[in-house]
Amino acid sequence: MNRISNLADGLHRTHQHTGWPGAGDADPHLASIASSLSRAADLVQARQHPTAAPSRPGQLDAEAARTRLMHVLYVSSHGVRVALNPYIADLQRRSDARQSSPRGDSLVRARDARERIGAIERLAGVSLKDRWPSALAHEHRERPWPSRLEAALARWDLQAHRTLAGPPTVSNLEVIAQTQQVIVGATATIGAAGAQQGSLDAAAVERVRPALAELGDSWSALRGDLVELRGRQARVDRPLIQAGNEVQAALREITHDRAGLATPDVMSDRVDLQVAAQQLYQSLTAAVDLAHVTRDALADPELTGGARGAHLMAHASNAAQTQAAWVDAGSLHQNRDVPLPNPVRDRLAERANRIVDTAISTDSSGLSLAARTTSHRSEPSLGRREEERAWSAQEANVIARRGCER
Template structure:
């Protein structure tokens, strides 16, 4: 449950990076789902004080305007937040003892969960209010210039929605004022098990190859790119911590590996953003790929995040298993070039479909408008259809995949030349081969058993 709440919190923060006014209506539609799911989690968590704050928030969000924004698609990022919270509510409701009293440790853990939950609501509400603020400004400029607002839009309704989201943000902020992040210290957080990360990396490699060779979708490709970007970022964070702990040569890391990891993370992130833009309504993902991606992300966050956000390298460096973690991620960097090449082949050769509107926007942004022939059939644009991915879009995406392949190949070369620091005890942990990069033998990974976890064993 803690991992689900952290996932919801981090996705809510992602929404702050793009206060796109065009996404305001979609975010308003999904915001109610987030509040609804958060209220369900809140009700499932035992509370000695019966704090009414979430009930007040729920009452505000439960009165949507029937006229605006109307029907349509939701915001993908906030949809992920709502899904994680819904799953967390199901887990707690199914396992909570109806009459047992909380121990003091249980009470502190519950307080931490409610604080994390309220922070998610606070950030999500702020993201919605921010998009609405930009949306209101755009509508006001149009009216001041004497132009009509687009059909279905209303400056009055947009302002009202902004006021509701802002009021919810303030109410959540008042709750967090004396709790964030201090209350998170009471969260029950067992020590990470390195075997979990080893298994997650191996399963991800298998699942990615299977998904990419068995009728992949644009959503599958987007998921692969996003997870590979997370792996590059986590490798950078944890190797920096290893350098801080004098397990590897800090100068070699700073001069060669760190810049190549930054470039790899940027290349994967750009490719993932382009692919995510193309998904439209078709967000189907391979179930095995989704499961392995979620498990890998959760296992990485055990090392890269603390209670309130990204952990500092000095804090990560205190983990006794850091060397084993670094070795595991070294294997992931070695597998990344092959995944990048397969992604490029799929983008060039496989049968893929994408949103006509998003395809037109992507190709126009990269190649400009074509004066002779439209990039996408105007009829498909007008009806927002899913269309076969055109050659122009394939070319744009293939170039992005090429950049990712070159970047991860550079990471693999740089990682192979990373030397151990000359500190006492380093020879027993060191590296000796450019081919393998590591002296100690690789541990035998657990068998890839995809059986569902039993009751009480969900991560």
């Protein structure tokens, strides 16, 4: 880790010295990871005993944590290195054709950065060779906090509505689509585990399964379009990212075991699957309104997207084109945010309408699973009996003294 840290510091010094790459927005996913790791470091340092040595289980848990951190570095550095390949290939093509490169771009510096990031990837890979995923077997896990999932879902629904109340952005809508897709997938997983364990009605779970699959596909399709429309201004509302991360963490605490999915036995040992399924289905009921709000945000005339993605999506629509291009050449070259062409808006509207329809269908088919169960049955109330609704003599005298308009 110290060697990787030194390499990262060297990259930072080179960036400050050369000014490459220039100022710009960070990738929202990597920025979220960096923020989470920084927060975790603050929590550990605040609670670490200055002198006491950790126990043997504590040492094994720390080793599992270091392995996970190294895996994050390995995947992140690999992703950055792969992302540099098409960028370098484009600059190389311009150089071979004796064309000028855009201002601020540098083929030499990009190649140097790729090699140095590749060194970080190789170091992390060597560290993981004999540790991943075997070191995770001794990872310490507390039982999930019983109300964590319900609190996370409520916070997410509130924050998503707050974010969409402001000017809509493609990046925020992408986070909402991704998180809703995760919630739908976890609902299906926990529902199936509950049915297998006997906590839920298997027939009801099977009845809602096709609707859940269609709803998950609908959110996934919208997210794919929004990823394509992501431009240079990929700014995400920080509270929205935090709320979405908390939902995913609360769900993974139930549905995952080390590096893979947990078995139904493990899930049922961690939480009451019936209660967890009810909380998730109730969240999908509330998400019907979120689907409508998302549709309104996608229809907002102020919504903009990346020029390249908008051009490709409009061109693929085979819509009748006027004499003017869908996107001007300057915006296309710089991938600036531009107003969405009509074919793109039509496609997003189609995606949104499908989400609304499938959300309503899922809510209807999962109504029985979302209902709270009680330990005793009670007869349905039809209101007060007739003798209880009649005025007493004392009440009648009081009304007569006050007067009555009817």
